[in-house]
Amino acid sequence: MLTKKHLALLASAGSISLAGMATAQADTLEDTIERGAVQCGVSDGLPGFSAPDDDGNWQGLDVDVCRAVAAAVLGDAEAVNYISLNAVERFTALQSGEVDVLSRNTTWTTTRDTTLGLNFTGVNFYDGQGFMVSRDLGITGADELDGASICIQSGTTTELNLADYFRANDMEFNPIVFDTSEQTVGGYQAGRCDVLTSDTSQLAALRIQLDDPEASMILSDVISKEPLGPVVRQGDDLWFNIVKWSLFAMINAEEYGVTSENAEEMLNSENPDVARLLGQDGNYGEGMNLEADWAYNIISQVGNYAESFERNVGMDSPLEIERGVNALWNDGGFQYAPPIR
Amino acid sequence: MSVRPNVRPAGHKPPFWRDRAKRALIFQLILVAVVAAFLIYIIGNTQANLSARGITTGFGFLGNTAGFGIGQTLIEYSSQSTYGRTFVIGLLNTLLVGGLGVIAASIIGFIVGIARLSPNWLIAKLANAYIETFRNIPLLLQIFFWYFAVLRTLPSARESMAFGEAIFLNVRGLYLPQPLFESGFGLIPVTFVVAIIASIALIVWNKRRHEATGKRLPVFWMSLVIIFGLPLLVLVATGVPITWEMPVLRGFNFGGGITIIPEFLALWLALSIYTASFIAEIVRSGIQAIPHGQTEAAQALSLPRKLVLRLVVIPQAMRVIIPPLTSQYLNLIKNSSLATAIGYPDLVSVFAGTTLNQTGQAIEVIAMTMAVYLIISLLVSMFMNWFNARVALVER
Numbered sequence: 066m067l068t069k070k071h072l073a074l075l076a077s078a079g080s081i082s083l084a085g086m087a088t089a090q091a092d093t094l095e096d097t098i099e100r101g102a103v104q105c106g107v108s109d110g111l112p113g114f115s116a117p118d119d120d121g122n123w124q125g126l127d128v129d130v131c132r133a134v135a136a137a138v139l140g141d142a143e144a145v146n147y148i149s150l151n152a153v154e155r156f157t158a159l160q161s162g163e164v165d166v167l168s169r170n171t172t173w174t175t176t177r178d179t180t181l182g183l184n185f186t187g188v189n190f191y192d193g194q195g196f197m198v199s200r201d202l203g204i205t206g207a208d209e210l211d212g213a214s215i216c217i218q219s220g221t222t223t224e225l226n227l228a229d230y231f232r233a234n235d236m237e238f239n240p241i242v243f244d245t246s247e248q249t250v251g252g253y254q255a256g257r258c259d260v261l262t263s264d265t266s267q268l269a270a271l272r273i274q275l276d277d278p279e280a281s282m283i284l285s286d287v288i289s290k291e292p293l294g295p296v297v298r299q300g301d302d303l304w305f306n307i308v309k310w311s312l313f314a315m316i317n318a319e320e321y322g323v324t325s326e327n328a329e330e331m332l333n334s335e336n337p338d339v340a341r342l343l344g345q346d347g348n349y350g351e352g353m354n355l356e357a358d359w360a361y362n363i364i365s366q367v368g369n370y371a372e373s374f375e376r377n378v379g380m381d382s383p384l385e386i387e388r389g390v391n392a393l394w395n396d397g398g399f400q401y402a403p404p405i406r
Numbered sequence: 407m408s409v410r411p412n413v414r415p416a417g418h419k420p421p422f423w424r425d426r427a428k429r430a431l432i433f434q435l436i437l438v439a440v441v442a443a444f445l446i447y448i449i450g451n452t453q454a455n456l457s458a459r460g461i462t463t464g465f466g467f468l469g470n471t472a473g474f475g476i477g478q479t480l481i482e483y484s485s486q487s488t489y490g491r492t493f494v495i496g497l498l499n500t501l502l503v504g505g506l507g508v509i510a511a512s513i514i515g516f517i518v519g520i521a522r523l524s525p526n527w528l529i530a531k532l533a534n535a536y537i538e539t540f541r542n543i544p545l546l547l548q549i550f551f552w553y554f555a556v557l558r559t560l561p562s563a564r565e566s567m568a569f570g571e572a573i574f575l576n577v578r579g580l581y582l583p584q585p586l587f588e589s590g591f592g593l594i595p596v597t598f599v600v601a602i603i604a605s606i607a608l609i610v611w612n613k614r615r616h617e618a619t620g621k622r623l624p625v626f627w628m629s630l631v632i633i634f635g636l637p638l639l640v641l642v643a644t645g646v647p648i649t650w651e652m653p654v655l656r657g658f659n660f661g662g663g664i665t666i667i668p669e670f671l672a673l674w675l676a677l678s679i680y681t682a683s684f685i686a687e688i689v690r691s692g693i694q695a696i697p698h699g700q701t702e703a704a705q706a707l708s709l710p711r712k713l714v715l716r717l718v719v720i721p722q723a724m725r726v727i728i729p730p731l732t733s734q735y736l737n738l739i740k741n742s743s744l745a746t747a748i749g750y751p752d753l754v755s756v757f758a759g760t761t762l763n764q765t766g767q768a769i770e771v772i773a774m775t776m777a778v779y780l781i782i783s784l785l786v787s788m789f790m791n792w793f794n795a796r797v798a799l800v801e802r
Binding site for chain 1: 763
């Protein structure tokens with residue numbers, strides 16, 4: 066018996082076999098305009114990054130990337146079809162054209178960037194892998210985890226980092242690999258494992274879903290680099306540029322102080338950077354076959370990077386993740402967007 | 407006209423499309439050509455599309471280092487092993503749960519199936535309730551039930567249930583002592599093989615003697631004694647060259663001994679109990695398919711009741727039971743791929759899950775996985791067909 070996941074995979078693999086040759090060089094921008102919506106691959110429910118709210122609308126930091134692309138291309142941030150994907154089926158779905166942007170807390174690695182026919186367009190969240198443990202174990206550091214049973218979600222870079230970390234520190238561990246993050250939390254709560262490991266941002270999201278969040282704590286050790294970002298298919302440079310610069314526009318907007326609230330006043334700004342960003346001085350959307358107000362649409366409808374961050378994962382959200390390394394470059398973080406000129 | 411349409415002049419051959427044999431041959435050739443053309447198109451198109459999208463293809467990835475851990479490994483494995491090794495690990499885990507599942511499901515199924523025909527009202531109703539309950543609940547839910555419902559009731563590692571000082575049960579699994587064989591143990595398996603050969607010789611001799619003289623010996627019990635008694639005798643004579651490695655609580659978990667992980671237990675239980683409910687019905691229908699006249703006729707020949715069952719009823723019932731039983735075995739093995747839902751490291755979870763995602767070689771990995779299930783299923787049905795041909799009634 067095959068699970069739903071594998072049926073979806075089979076269908077995607079089959080569609081690569083059956084797809085006509087023409088679709089390989091498809092013009093994603095044209096297709097998107099014709100469809101009137103961006104096909105966006107998101108997670109199967111990760112609060113703060115991509116999860117439906119009480120009204121069934123998708124919300125999150127990753128969702129905002131999709132909305133930004135829709136705002137830039139179609140002028141309407143709501144014109145997005147969200148397709149929920151698990152960790153295993155996400156790349157196949159993108160390769161086969163089921164989605165046009167994959168914005169699903171995906172770690173940028175060499176293998177994924179070079180052998181899957183995909184391109185990462187940037188980093189919308191700098192993350193690292195951490196551990197969540199039960200408080201009554203009395204553990205304070207990751208180096209005390211020798212011999213522990215560890216719950217992991219299948220198909221993530223987490224599995225590799227974990228094996229590397231334990232081998233490098235000459236420790237033993239016992240992995241229990243689950244299919245979805247829900248089942249992983251289920252195994253952790255049932256006491257099947259001592260430790261739940263994932264990216265620290267995800268741990269924060271998973272912890273608030275526990276029956277008793279206070280009984281668990283996240284260790285301060287971070288064992289890996291996890292740059293998370295949107296992914297597109299290789300071979301359509303125009304679309305690659307659009308997705309890349311949609312994110313850059315949000316980061317630049319934060320740097321120049323343009324927000325969803327003041328964007329309209331800023332149209333009259335004297336600042337040349339702001340004037341170029343908002344399309345008042347030259348048309349920087351032209352090279353991407355977009356209107357001059359592409360970035361204005363993103364900022365007025367989705368907001369700048371800081372707004373998106375605080376609303377979804379930052380202090381205004383239940384996750385309460387600090388900006389830390391995700392602050393702007395001139396504020397002690399890594400977030401740095403090339404200038405618009 | 408006096409010419410009859412069906413009579414052809416001598417020496418005149420009909421055109422080939424009027425010849426049934428040739429026509430059939432042509433249709434088959436056309437079919438083969440169409441299938442071949444379709445396959446060539448699909449494979450060519452896949453390769454073209456993959457290379458057009460810049461996706462790496464081929465089976466070279468199997469030699470690369472896997473770099474991830476697996477919870478249950480029957481053979482040596484570390485994160486430094488290759489992706490090819492993860493395939494073997496996953497395959498062995500699938501075969502383990504499939505093989506043990508088939509055995510357990512057959513035993514439970516035959517017992518419940520016979521119990522269902524019991525003249526005892528309570529036993530028959532209990533068997534009936536078992537069948538109706540377990541075959542009408544989706545398997546995935548049963549797996550979740552055994553895993554999450556049963557798991558949550560077990561104590562944590564530090565408060566394990568202990569049976570003596572050797573066996574421990576907790577939420578992390580069942581811990582058993584592991585036998586370590588010392589030198590001199592090699593004699594035991596040798597004795598075991600000798601005992602089996604001796605038993606076979608005894609059975610053959612008994613059969614010939616029975617045909618010649620009509621006398622029988624209780625060979626079943628005799629061979630049982632030989633097969634188990636002889637190695638036991640040698641074991642005691644050599645001074646029991648076995649030591650037991652006991653599981654000991656170290657830090658988070660028990661170390662040493664044999665660990666049976668709860669994922670395996672949950673999956674094995676769920677698969678066995680679910681499939682057994684179908685097998686029970688198959689066994690019942692097989693027994694009921696034998697007309698009562700057969701039993702009466704055998705009794706009229708003054709065969710004892712045991713032989714009536716063994717020589718008359720069961721051989722005929724097996725003819726009815728085996729073909730649907732084969733399907734149930736195949737279902738059980740294929741259903742074991744639901745393991746991925748509870749984290750049992752079977753082929754689908756390890757290879758078509760983690761390995762696929764780490765390498766991104768979806769088509770190769772899924773094709774290999776499908777081929778494995780196909781081959782396992784074909785082998786099982788081949789064996790069952792052979793077995794069926796052997797037990798089938800030889801009609802004269």
